[in-house]
Amino acid sequence: MIIKDIELGVINIPLARPFKTALRTVEYVEDVVIKVTTDTEFSGYGEAPPTAVITGETKGSIITAIRDFIKPALVGMDIDNLDGIFHKLHSCMVKNTSAKAAVDMAIYDLYAKKYQTPLYKVLGGNKTELETDLTISVNPIPEMVADSLDAVGKGYKILKIKVGKEGLKDVERIAAIREAVGPDINIRVDANQGWNAKQSVQIITAMEDRGLNIELVEQPVPAHDLKGMKFVTGHVNTPILADESVFSPEDAISIIREGAADLINIKLMKTGGIYNALKICSIAEIYGVECMIGCMLESKLSVSAAAHLAAAKSVITRADLDGPSLCKADPFVGGPIYDENMIRMVNEPGIGIESVPFLVID
Ligand SMILES: C[C@H](N)C(=O)N[C@@H](CCC(=O)O)C(=O)O
Numbered sequence: 451m452i453i454k455d456i457e458l459g460v461i462n463i464p465l466a467r468p469f470k471t472a473l474r475t476v477e478y479v480e481d482v483v484i485k486v487t488t489d490t491e492f493s494g495y496g497e498a499p500p501t502a503v504i505t506g507e508t509k510g511s512i513i514t515a516i517r518d519f520i521k522p523a524l525v526g527m528d529i530d531n532l533d534g535i536f537h538k539l540h541s542c543m544v545k546n547t548s549a550k551a552a553v554d555m556a557i558y559d560l561y562a563k564k565y566q567t568p569l570y571k572v573l574g575g576n577k578t579e580l581e582t583d584l585t586i587s588v589n590p591i592p593e594m595v596a597d598s599l600d601a602v603g604k605g606y607k608i609l610k611i612k613v614g615k616e617g618l619k620d621v622e623r624i625a626a627i628r629e630a631v632g633p634d635i636n637i638r639v640d641a642n643q644g645w646n647a648k649q650s651v652q653i654i655t656a657m658e659d660r661g662l663n664i665e666l667v668e669q670p671v672p673a674h675d676l677k678g679m680k681f682v683t684g685h686v687n688t689p690i691l692a693d694e695s696v697f698s699p700e701d702a703i704s705i706i707r708e709g710a711a712d713l714i715n716i717k718l719m720k721t722g723g724i725y726n727a728l729k730i731c732s733i734a735e736i737y738g739v740e741c742m743i744g745c746m747l748e749s750k751l752s753v754s755a756a757a758h759l760a761a762a763k764s765v766i767t768r769a770d771l772d773g774p775s776l777c778k779a780d781p782f783v784g785g786p787i788y789d790e791n792m793i794r795m796v797n798e799p800g801i802g803i804e805s806v807p808f809l810v811i812d
């Protein structure tokens with residue numbers, strides 16, 4: 451099965467509610483989607499969100515990276531030569547991890563389709579369902595309480611609460627949500643780099659002293675501040691999860707060796723796809739560190755690639771795969787079933803997405 455072409459397009463899906471973090475506010479999923487065609491009837495699909503504030507990529511940069519660098523490197527290669535394909539993918543240019551992720555997942559999609567097997571089984575997995583959290587955007591406290599209660603009413607048992615914009619006031623945010631949802635709901639907190647190290651210790655300690663029972667705090671300090679993250683991890687009891695600080699397998703080794711975080715959030719858009727994400731899984735297994743699988747503002751296509759990875763790896767013990775649930779519509783046919791907090795894997799070959807409606811870019 452020989453790679454013939456990589457077709458590019460864009461999907462535009464409105465979000466059910468504006469998505470607000472310490473880094474940005476977004477109202478649409480407006481992602482690049484690709485179709486890798488071959489000399490057979492099989493095609494593979496991939497998706498890349500332009501998350502400029504995290505990966506540095508824009509819609510334009512993703513399109514250019516794929517069209518001008520990745521496609522010329524991969525056209526003509528045999529899908530069975532996975533190792534060769536991924537070496538070329540990662541050596542044809544540096545960074546541009548979301549562009550690479552879209553192509554990586556389309557290649558895995560094709561490989562699994564060739565062998566008529568669901569991707570998670572090709573990756574060696576046997577989990578048939580995953581439980582995801584739902585993200586609550588950072589807003590005035592009464593709105594966040596209402597959104598949290600709404601999520602719990604829909605069956606979510608894990609909430610990921612966005613904070614990081616108002617310092618110590620975040621303790622009041624979490625206290626109000628904890629009081630409203632009760633003790634049985636799992637609360638994760640994501641500051642998206644919004645605090646400094648000392649502030650983080652003060653805020654997290656205050657949450658601990660008030661008995662708010664937080665499962666973990668995600669990326670409290672700026673991505674580059676490993677020293678600060680290590681300070682926080684060493685001075686609080688709540689587990690610290692590294693997100694924006696870990697893109698590559700090398701980053702994972704540094705964070706773990708430094709003791710800078712307790713947990714790692716793997717996102718295909720940071721690793722450049724499944725190939726490097728598998729390396730992070732192996733590193734985490736060796737060091738006995740658990741991982742979360744996360745997503746950016748992505749639709750069902752790329753989130754499903756991440757779901758396949760999570761279904762394959764026991765070291766991935768937590769899922770933040772709520773992208774499809776945040777979207778107002780699902781334009782795709784096939785793939786895993788997103789039933790609020792539960793993601794159920796299905797037996798279709800590859801990622802499972804049968805068709806991708808997109809606008810073709812010349
Ligand atoms: C969507 C997901 N739950 C999430 O919060 N992802 C990111 C932020 C993604 C973005 O800004 O697109 C995270 O920080 O974990």
Ligand SMILES: [Mg+2]
Pocket residue numbers: 640642668669693694715
């Ligand atoms: Mg995060």
